[in-house]
Amino acid sequence: MILTRLSLSNVRNYAALEFAPAPGLNVLAGANAQGKSNLLEAIALLGTGKSFRTARESEVVTSGMPTAAIAGDAQVGAGMIRLSCTIALGATGTRKRYAVNGRNVRYATYLGKLRVVTFVPAHLQLVAGPPSLRRSLINTALAQESAGYYAALAAYGKHLVQKSALLRGVVESDDALLATYNERLIETGTRLILARRAFVAALDERARAVHQGWVGDADGTLELLYASNVPVEVPTEDAVAAAFTARLRTQRDSESQRGVCLVGPHRDDLEFRLGGRALAAFGSQGQQRTAVLALKVAEYGTLEARGGEAPILLLDDVLSELDRDRQRAFLHGVASVEQAFITTTGDVDVPSAATYRIVAAQLEAAG
Amino acid sequence: MPTVGPKTAARLVFYLLNRPRAEAEALAEAILAVKDRVRLCSRCFSLTEEDPCALCTDVRRDATLMCVVAEAKDIFALERTSAYHGRYHVLGGLISPMDGIGPAQLRVKELIERIASERPSEVIVATNPNAEGEATALYLSRLIAPSGVSVTRLAYGLPIGGDLDYADEITLAKALEGRRTLQ
Numbered sequence: 137m138i139l140t141r142l143s144l145s146n147v148r149n150y151a152a153l154e155f156a157p158a159p160g161l162n163v164l165a166g167a168n169a170q171g172k173s174n175l176l177e178a179i180a181l182l183g184t185g186k187s188f189r190t191a192r193e194s195e196v197v198t199s200g201m202p203t204a205a206i207a208g209d210a211q212v213g214a215g216m217i218r219l220s221c222t223i224a225l226g227a228t229g230t231r232k233r234y235a236v237n238g239r240n241v242r243y244a245t246y247l248g249k250l251r252v253v254t255f256v257p258a259h260l261q262l263v264a265g266p267p268s269l270r271r272s273l274i275n276t277a278l279a280q281e282s283a284g285y286y287a288a289l290a291a292y293g294k295h296l297v298q299k300s301a302l303l304r305g306v307v308e309s310d311d312a313l314l315a316t317y318n319e320r321l322i323e324t325g326t327r328l329i330l331a332r333r334a335f336v337a338a339l340d341e342r343a344r345a346v347h348q349g350w351v352g353d354a355d356g357t358l359e360l361l362y363a364s365n366v367p368v369e370v371p372t373e374d375a376v377a378a379a380f381t382a383r384l385r386t387q388r389d390s391e392s393q394r395g396v397c398l399v400g401p402h403r404d405d406l407e408f409r410l411g412g413r414a415l416a417a418f419g420s421q422g423q424q425r426t427a428v429l430a431l432k433v434a435e436y437g438t439l440e441a442r443g444g445e446a447p448i449l450l451l452d453d454v455l456s457e458l459d460r461d462r463q464r465a466f467l468h469g470v471a472s473v474e475q476a477f478i479t480t481t482g483d484v485d486v487p488s489a490a491t492y493r494i495v496a497a498q499l500e501a502a503g
Numbered sequence: 504m505p506t507v508g509p510k511t512a513a514r515l516v517f518y519l520l521n522r523p524r525a526e527a528e529a530l531a532e533a534i535l536a537v538k539d540r541v542r543l544c545s546r547c548f549s550l551t552e553e554d555p556c557a558l559c560t561d562v563r564r565d566a567t568l569m570c571v572v573a574e575a576k577d578i579f580a581l582e583r584t585s586a587y588h589g590r591y592h593v594l595g596g597l598i599s600p601m602d603g604i605g606p607a608q609l610r611v612k613e614l615i616e617r618i619a620s621e622r623p624s625e626v627i628v629a630t631n632p633n634a635e636g637e638a639t640a641l642y643l644s645r646l647i648a649p650s651g652v653s654v655t656r657l658a659y660g661l662p663i664g665g666d667l668d669y670a671d672e673i674t675l676a677k678a679l680e681g682r683r684t685l686q
Contacts (some may be wrong), residue, residue, distance in 0.1 A: 245671040283672035294634035298600050307605025313598065316642040 137250060137448055138475045139179065140216075141209040146201040148174040149497045157475065158490035164479045165502065166494035172479035175494070176254075176452050179477060182206045182221055183252035183448065184280060185234060185243055193223050194230045210250050213445045219250055244283055244290075251280045251447035253436045255454050262431065263408045263424040264416045270406040277435055278331055281443055285331050292324040296397055304395040318384050321400055326376045328401045329364055333371050335438065336362035336406060342434035343427075350465045351426060356411020358427055360434075365403035425458065429466050436473070449476035456481060546617070548593040548610050550575045558591055565589045569623040571614060571643060573597050573630050581629065589627075592617060597635040598642060606642070614643070618652055625653045632659055 144153040149171045164172045173189070177196070180188050187196055197204040207220040220235045234246035262269055279286040299317035302309065340360040347358035366383055368375045383399045384391075391398050408415035408427050415427055440446040455463050455478065467486060478484055484491075491502040507515070519527055543549070544556035551557065558564065558578070568589025572578055575593050594609045606612075618626065628643055630636035644654040659677035661670055670678070 239669070242671055244673055284676060287673045291634055291637075295638065298598075298634075298638065301600035302605070306603055307600045308607050310606055312645045313600075313606060313642050316638055316645060319641060320638060 161489035
């Protein structure tokens with residue numbers, strides 16, 4: 137996938153911008169607070185409809201303006217596609233609209249048309265940070281890849297919220313209603329579990345090879361394990377549904393007593409191991425960072441292999457966080473990318489890259 | 504008022520200013536009549552002036568079918584199809600514990616009592632195809648199942664005159680799941 141045109145209107149510090157990115161590596165260079173990350177955020181918004189920096193999307197709209205608009209053309213497998221995502225501030229909150237080729241569509245239809253893999257400094261906490269960070273990485277990738285996954289995830293989330301309200305006693309407790317929510321959670325959750333399991337297995341295989349290519353076997357093999365809250369031996373729909381049902385039954389009393397949903401893929405995790413030991417507990421900072429880099433290269437490769445075309449890679453100020461060797465290793469890992477955007481305050485040493493200087497939301501090709 | 508923004512409101516005011524007084528009075532009376540005369544049918548909880556409502560008392564309607572809807576306005580949508588001639592039951596909303604709406608806040612008990620006394624052969628749950636509508640339908644089918652009455656749900660699918668190309672993947676997948684043999 138190649139973004140060939142990006143057009144911004146009232147997006148953060150960009151009043152108006154027309155940008156024709158190059159294929160391959162695009163380096164966005166400039167001092168702090170000039171709009172490098174804002175540009176990257178806009179591309180991510182165009183692809184996923186979500187910001188990787190904030191959950192409050194009103195922040196994306198230039199202050200004092202009613203609407204932010206991001207539009208772009210992209211070369212995808214099926215041909216040229218025209219996307220647009222607008223965020224409007226209203227009295228009752230922000231409202232987002234999505235369009236594909238000029239036609240308004242629902243988010244579920246929009247998502248996945250232009251796939252992106254983002255790598256931001258916060259991801260360096262992936263190994264030791266909270267599980268939600270790791271689940272969100274998996275969800276973001278899979279939701280872009282499959283509309284069915286997104287639908288299951290959205291439905292699962294809604295039923296989960298309802299079930300916890302029921303457990304907390306917001307309404308009178310009702311066994312049939314609890315059973316209804318559990319039934320829906322099992323149905324949608326099973327789909328999530330199976331998709332995550334297959335995805336993590338693919339990530340594991342790639343990350344292991346990438347990692348070995350970088351550091352050899354000195355520290356042992358890197359492993360990514362899907363730590364499911366509903367573990368099964370054989371990954372079939374029936375087996376997962378049965379295990380899910382059984383766990384819900386055994387945890388039933390605890391769930392009611394504590395008023396919390398204890399069973400299901402919302403409690404899944406992704407575990408990093410190096411040489412058989414938990415990386416979060418035993419790994420050095422350096423080892424953890426290398427593992428995250430390997431994971432990100434693996435995520436990109438997996439989405440590319442399974443989706444049949446390369447997603448767009450967005451790297452927000454990550455390189456500056458890495459030492460020279462790791463920078464080089466990572467850039468080598470993504471050397472063959474169809475298109476990538478990298479923000480940096482310094483220089484990126486890739487001869488084939490198109491470099492742009494950003495000063496006060498103005499873009500200038502620097503060769 | 505829903506769907507009436509400041510611009511529409513201003514337009515309505517200027518329109519009314521230009522109309523004769525009698526017309527304004529008629530409108531005011533009609534609005535009052537809505538408040539005074541329209542109430543809930545004690546049987547199906549639809550809106551009516553007579554209790555029980557015309558839909559419940561019409562002997563030409565099929566008493567073996569009962570269609571469960573969330574709101575009274577859904578009845579109007581279904582009646583416009585002229586394809587359904589059974590009875591209705593209005594729940595008064597959809598189950599949503601996070602909003603404080605459980606079965607006790609809706610007319611679920613009344614539905615179960617009606618099914619026991621009226622003995623329809625089929626209950627059609629016509630709730631919206633969203634998470635709350637789905638959960639409400641499944642919950643009702645759980646409650647009704649022991650009575651032996653068959654419970655059905657509206658089909659999911661493609662809009663008539665639509666284009667496969669433009670259908671969203673989830674609707675299309677549901678339509679595939681619910682495919683039927685051509686006779």
